[in-house]
Amino acid sequence: PVQEAAPPPPTAPPLPFAVMGSYARPGDRKVYFLTRGDKVFDVHVGDTIDNTYSVDGEANGALTLTYKPLNIQQTLPLGGSQ
Numbered sequence: 001p002v003q004e005a006a007p008p009p010p011t012a013p014p015l016p017f018a019v020m021g022s023y024a025r026p027g028d029r030k031v032y033f034l035t036r037g038d039k040v041f042d043v044h045v046g047d048t049i050d051n052t053y054s055v056d057g058e059a060n061g062a063l064t065l066t067y068k069p070l071n072i073q074q075t076l077p078l079g080g081s082q
Helices: none
Strands: 018-023 031-036 039-043 053-059 062-067 072-077
Touching: none
Parallel strands: none
Antiparallel strands: 018 031, 031 039, 053 062, 062 072
């Protein structure tokens, strides 16, 4: 009998955001400006975007987000926008 391979595990879709920039006044938390299409999101670490992505932190020149439906972490390079 032929055994079928198990389907691949579910995965998060590619991040729909691009980084427009970030800013922090002395003593304030850094705000990140992300775009998706023609919409701009100003987010801080700890925020949730559209009940779908949580903003977890910044490390090694990238922003870490979690795709909440599958609890999968993804990174978004910050590039030279810092």
